[in-house]
Amino acid sequence: MLIAIDTATKYLGLALYDDNVLLAEQMWRTGNKHNLILAPTIEQLLQTCDVNTSDLTMVAVASGPGSYTGLRIGVAMAKGLAAVRNLPLIGVNTLDIIAAGQTFSNTKHRLLCILPAGRGRIISGEYRVKKGRWDVAADPQISTWDELLESLESSSYYVAGEIDATGIEAIENFENPEISLALIDTAIRNRRPGILAQEAWRRYDVGVADDFLAAKLAPIYLNSPG
Amino acid sequence: MPILREGELDIISHSPEQTRRYGIRLGRLLRAGDVICLSGDMGAGKTVFSTGIGEGWGSQKKVTSPTYNLVHQHNRANDDTLLYHLDCYRMQSIDEVDTIGFDDMLDSKGIIVIEWAERIEDALPADHLWIELRVVEENRRNFILEATGQHYQKLVDDFKNAIFGI
Numbered sequence: 001m002l003i004a005i006d007t008a009t010k011y012l013g014l015a016l017y018d019d020n021v022l023l024a025e026q027m028w029r030t031g032n033k034h035n036l037i038l039a040p041t042i043e044q045l046l047q048t049c050d051v052n053t054s055d056l057t058m059v060a061v062a063s064g065p066g067s068y069t070g071l072r073i074g075v076a077m078a079k080g081l082a083a084v085r086n087l088p089l090i091g092v093n094t095l096d097i098i099a100a101g102q103t104f105s106n107t108k109h110r111l112l113c114i115l116p117a118g119r120g121r122i123i124s125g126e127y128r129v130k131k132g133r134w135d136v137a138a139d140p141q142i143s144t145w146d147e148l149l150e151s152l153e154s155s156s157y158y159v160a161g162e163i164d165a166t167g168i169e170a171i172e173n174f175e176n177p178e179i180s181l182a183l184i185d186t187a188i189r190n191r192r193p194g195i196l197a198q199e200a201w202r203r204y205d206v207g208v209a210d211d212f213l214a215a216k217l218a219p220i221y222l223n224s225p226g
Numbered sequence: 227m228p229i230l231r232e233g234e235l236d237i238i239s240h241s242p243e244q245t246r247r248y249g250i251r252l253g254r255l256l257r258a259g260d261v262i263c264l265s266g267d268m269g270a271g272k273t274v275f276s277t278g279i280g281e282g283w284g285s286q287k288k289v290t291s292p293t294y295n296l297v298h299q300h301n302r303a304n305d306d307t308l309l310y311h312l313d314c315y316r317m318q319s320i321d322e323v324d325t326i327g328f329d330d331m332l333d334s335k336g337i338i339v340i341e342w343a344e345r346i347e348d349a350l351p352a353d354h355l356w357i358e359l360r361v362v363e364e365n366r367r368n369f370i371l372e373a374t375g376q377h378y379q380k381l382v383d384d385f386k387n388a389i390f391g392i
Contacts, residue, residue, distance in 0.1 A: 010333075032330045069327035118329030119349055223321055 001051060002058040003042070003081070004197035007034045007074035008066030008094040009115060009162060013193030014045050017201060024049050025194040034073045042077070056087065060200030062191075063091030064220030065123050065140060066115060071219040079214050088212035090200035093220060094191070095125035098161045099134035101195040102184065106156070109182075110137065114161035117142045122167065123222060124148050142223055145170035154178035160189035233373030233382050237389070240365050245271040248369065249278015251388045255381060256283055258307055258335040261351055263343030266359030271367050272341045275359065276311055279339055283309055291341075297326050299336075308336035314345035323349050353378055 006013035006027075012034055013027040024045060030037060046053065061078035064071045075091075082089035098113040111127040111134055125140040143151070145167050159171060159181055171181050183189070204212065239245040252262070252275075262279065264272040273291045280289030284302035292298040292313045300309040310331045317323060323346045331338055332351060343350065353375030360368040373379045 032327075032334050067327065067330060068325045069330055118324055221325075223324075 001055045002060055002197055002201055003046075003056050004060040004193045004200060005038075005042070005074050005078050005081075006062035006094075006097070006191070006193050006196050007038060007070045007077075008062040008064060009070055010067075011162075011190075012038065012041065013062070013191075013196065014042060015193035015197040016045065016049055016051060017194070017197035020201070022194045022197065023051075025192065025197075027190075027193055032069070034070055038073060038077055053081070054085075056081070056085075058088050058090065058200070058204060059214075060090045060092060060196055061217070062094045062097055062196055063217060064094055065117075065222045066094050067118070068221060071221070075217065075219045079217060082214035087214070088204060088209065089214040089217050090204055090207075090212050091217045091220075092196055092199050092203070093125075093136075095123070095127075095140055095161070096136070097196045097199060098189075098191040099125075099127045099136075100199040101192055102134060102158065102160050102189075104129055104134070104158070109156045109158055111158045111160060112148075114159065114163050114167065116162055116164065117222075120144060120166075122148065140222060149174050149181075152176075152179050156180040156182070158182050158184055160184045161191065163189065233379035235371040235382050235386055237369050237371075238362075239271065239367040239369065242271065242274045245274045245367060245369075246278035246281070248389070249275040249280075250282035251278075252385055253279035253282020253284075255384050255388065256309075256337050258337065260337050260378075260381070261332075261354040262337070262339045263350065263354055263356045264339065264341045264359060265344045265356065267361060270359035270361050271369075272359055275357070275369075276339050276341065280309060280311070283337065285309060289339075297331075308334065310336050310338045312338065312340045314340060314342040317342075317345050320346055320348055355381060 002017045004015040010029050010031055011027055012030045015025040016023040059078050059082040061074055095113040099111055102111055107129040113125045115123040117123045121142050121144055123140055123142055126137045127134040128137040171183050174181055266272055277289045285300040286302055289311055292311050293315055298311045355378045356372045358370040362368050371382050373382045
């Protein structure tokens with residue numbers, strides 16, 4: 001039984017997943033109350049689903065990039081849950097979670113996954129289809145919308161993730177005959193804790209036990225000063 | 227009493243006690259989302275002034291220097307608004323302000339009081355109240371308030387009324 005925790009941005013996401021069945025999933029925008037409500041929310045979810053903490057055998061967490069505060073809270077909780085009973089802890093890059101939840105019809109299209117970075121900037125990661133799934137094509141970057149759009153190569157892009165009004169406007173106003181941008185629909189472009197759970201389970205299946213030691217997991221902070 | 231321009235105010239303090247009282251008056255006027263920047267050398271009165279702001283606002287714990295913790299978070303009895311008190315003295319790069327969740331503070335509609343605000347000028351919202359604190363001599367400090375934006379111009383106006391009754 002895997003519990004997935006995602007507090008990387010203003011959304012709080014939780015999921016319970018067992019043997020390729022998604023048992024429960026909840027996600028909502030809490031703003032900056034993660035530190036207060038994460039523990040009681042987890043307790044509530046377990047209770048609702050008749051699951052004991054002792055039933056948990058794996059923990060998954062969105063390990064970054066994202067908000068420093070949000071990541072600290074989620075990763076600390078995940079580490080605590082995992083370390084106490086020596087459970088494997090699977091950290092999944094926040095951008096990967098977005099990508100794993102997107103489909104594709106044209107394998108030549110690229111995918112841009114977006115997260116807010118604060119101070120008017122965004123975190124973006126580019127993905128391309130490789131062996132039937134979205135694969136990281138470049139290191140994630142922090143930039144403004146204008147800087148990102150100017151850096152794009154001639155291609156067709158899907159855009160998914162957390163895109164605010166500024167981003168939607170930038171995408172709508174973007175004109176370049178060589179580049180097409182397709183903004184994925186509102187709910188579909190959101191990252192989901194159920195997808196985090198699914199992806200973590202998949203990685204655990206194909207991974208090596210050592211990769212998942214709770215003590216080793218460190219959050220991914222981009223542009224970490226000194 | 228020199229008044230420079232709309233939204234500007236130049237005042238003198240003759241003691242830490244007076245500085246604190248100025249702070250109290252300002253603290254009483256602050257509303258959710260207000261950003262107050264304090265800039266000036268050590269000993270000019272930034273922390274004393276901040277302590278006054280906290281008192282005027284109604285902070286449950288006394289506001290003290292957050293130099294080592296970088297940020298203190300205060301609450302008060304009447305509601306669940308927060309007052310964040312930052313000290314950017316030890317920040318070596320502006321990116322460090324992200325690590326303490328500055329953006330979350332701005333979104334939270336809490337009140338933000340920033341000492342050594344010049345260290346993070348680029349991260350500040352366009353509208354804010356900037357207060358320059360200067361040591362003139364031992365019992366004399368000069369505070370120059372400069373408001374950016376209509377909201378803060380009104381705040382300075384209200385502050386002037388509170389001190390001088392005009």
